[in-house]
Amino acid sequence: MGYEKLKEVTVLYVEDEDMMRESVVMLLKRRFKQVFVAANGLEAVNIYKAEHPDVVITDLQMPVMDGMELARQIRALGNTPIVVVSAFNDNSHQVPEANSMLLKPIRKNDLFDTVMDCISV
Numbered sequence: 001m002g003y004e005k006l007k008e009v010t011v012l013y014v015e016d017e018d019m020m021r022e023s024v025v026m027l028l029k030r031r032f033k034q035v036f037v038a039a040n041g042l043e044a045v046n047i048y049k050a051e052h053p054d055v056v057i058t059d060l061q062m063p064v065m066d067g068m069e070l071a072r073q074i075r076a077l078g079n080t081p082i083v084v085v086s087a088f089n090d091n092s093h094q095v096p097e098a099n100s101m102l103l104k105p106i107r108k109n110d111l112f113d114t115v116m117d118c119i120s121v
Contacts, residue, residue, distance in 0.1 A: 003031055003112050009119060010034040012051070014044040014058035014070065015085075020104075027108055028057075041065025045073050053080065055115055060086035060095070071097035081118035083111075 011032045015021040016039050028035045036051050038044035042065045044058065056074055060067040071082050075097040084098040085106060095101065100114045 006031045007033055009055060010053040012036040012044060012047055012053040012056045014038045016040055016062040024106060041070035044070050048074055055081045055118060057083045060084055068095050071095050083114055
C-alpha cells in the first residue's frame with residue numbers, strides 16, 4: 001500500500017515509556033508531515049487543543065491521564081481519528097471513542113495501514 005498521503009498528515013503520538021516513544025517517533029517522523037509528542041494524556045489534551053492534529057495515536061495505560069480518558073476528552077472536542085495502542089487484548093480495555101486499536105509491539109505497516117484507513121473514511 002502506498003503511504004504517500006501520510007506526508008500530508010499531522011499526528012499526535014502519546015506514550016509514557018521513553019524508549020518506546022523515541023523509537024516510534026523516529027518512525028513516524030519519516031512518514032508524517034508533522035509529529036507532536038506527549039508523555040501522558042494531560043500533555044496530549046493541551047497539545048491537541050493548540051495544534052489540532054489530523055490523527056491521535058495513544059497508549060492506553062499512562063500516568064496522569066490514561067488513554068481512555070484522553071480519547072473521551074478528544075472525542076468531546078472534535079471528530080479526530082484516534083488509534084489506541086495497548087498490550088492488552090481483552091474487552092475490558094476496549095475504548096469506544098477510538099477508531100481503531102493496535103496491539104503492542106507496534107508493527108510499522110499495521111500502524112501505517114490503520115492510520116490510512118482512519119484518514120480515508
